[in-house]
């Protein structure tokens with residue numbers, strides 16, 4: 001008897017783009033929540049007595065448990081051991097719980113409790129609301145990074161051999177749109193109810209995101225059923241083993257791409273936190289205008305990333321793209337560092353942001369689809385977890401390094417600003433040179449990656465799409 005051939009769900013274009021839309025929309029909400037209070041620094045200072053230092057610590061708390069308690073390594077192992085559905089639901093719930101705690105920290109209901117009084121009784125320069133918000137944001141951080149690695153593995157599952165880089169590029173583009181949206185919407189929400197209202201909206205969005213993840217799991221279950229994936233059909237050699245972690249950390253391709261990743265992202269995300277103040281001081285404009293220029297950055301990356309992804313699918317050249325990205329990263333930071341303020345106008349600022357935005361498209365678009373070519377599928381989740389963990393160390397440490405470099409290279413400036421002296425500004429030359437230094441190292445690492453690719457035949461320069 002002739003066996004009926006089953007058309008897998010991921011062979012259907014409609015099904016795989018629907019799967020992508022479901023998980024990407026959740027990442028939109030997740031990235032929205034990451035920066036939900038970013039534009040509200042002054043409101044938090046007035047309403048909740050959060051100093052700029054306290055505000056800065058909030059950013060670091062997102063990575064704290066992932067880095068120091070190795071949660072990102074655990075998340076990768078959980079993903080490989082328990083599968084995509086379990087990990088997506090866990091990540092979604094963790095984000096909602098963490099966000100809920102952060103919202104509660106900003107409500108009068110918490111401020112009136114004995115718990116708040118106790119939290120406020122030690123390290124008194126950090127208000128109780130901030131302490132609880134740190135805990136909430138650290139829990140959210142576990143969820144959002146877990147979601148990030150699971151979404152990457154999910155895209156590989158549906159798109160490998162097809163439009164993989166385009167799909168990853170589109171997912172990142174949707175996430176970047178979340179960053180843009182937060183800068184537009186959060187101030188409006190805060191005008192009608194303060195920062196807690198913005199966080200509440202972020203929480204509501206995350207609940208919707210959780211439901212989208214849940215909806216996706218039905219598609220995932222159907223695909224697994226068609227593929228015949230079950231505990232019975234997975235042979236022991238296909239299963240993830242803890243010893244695979246050693247394979248990941250001794251894989252030369254993984255080490256090269258992780259080093260490139262931490263260097264590249266250390267010159268991107270921490271820069272984003274300082275960019276508004278840097279441009280305001282260099283262009284001698286107010287914070288609002290400077291923020292408007294900076295908002296071109298995620299939007300530029302959002303528009304370009306899918307196109308670069310498409311190019312990588314049909315033409316390849318992933319490792320070369322990462323080298324070009326590192327060059328543009330270095331050039332843009334050198335312009336910020338070395339062009340004197342007198343010759344640095346709005347046009348130069350926007351052009352430089354566009355160059356940086358292009359780098360921010362080239363490297364992520366080629367880096368994330370490269371990992372499945374370097375490591376085996378059965379420990380791909382752990383590899384994504386490990387690379388995120390290494391990257392998170394940089395994202396935690398570099399803002400502290402930059403803050404220290406800024407203070408050290410501008411003696412007396414913070415004291416004058418605190419004393420309310422008008423017209424005093426920081427000079428960002430040293431921090432910008434540090435960012436440019438990361439770019440140079442990333443450029444060198446790009447060549448190392450190209451060399452190990454040639455030696456080990458990973459195929460990083462080959463197209464993703466099978467003809």
Ligand SMILES: C[C@H](N)C(=O)N[C@@H](CCCCN)C(=O)O
Pocket residue numbers: 145148149151152171172175364368388391
């Ligand atoms: C911050 C986070 N760990 C990260 O690296 N995000 C990347 C995207 C990673 C791939 C997501 N599926 C980014 O460029 O935003």
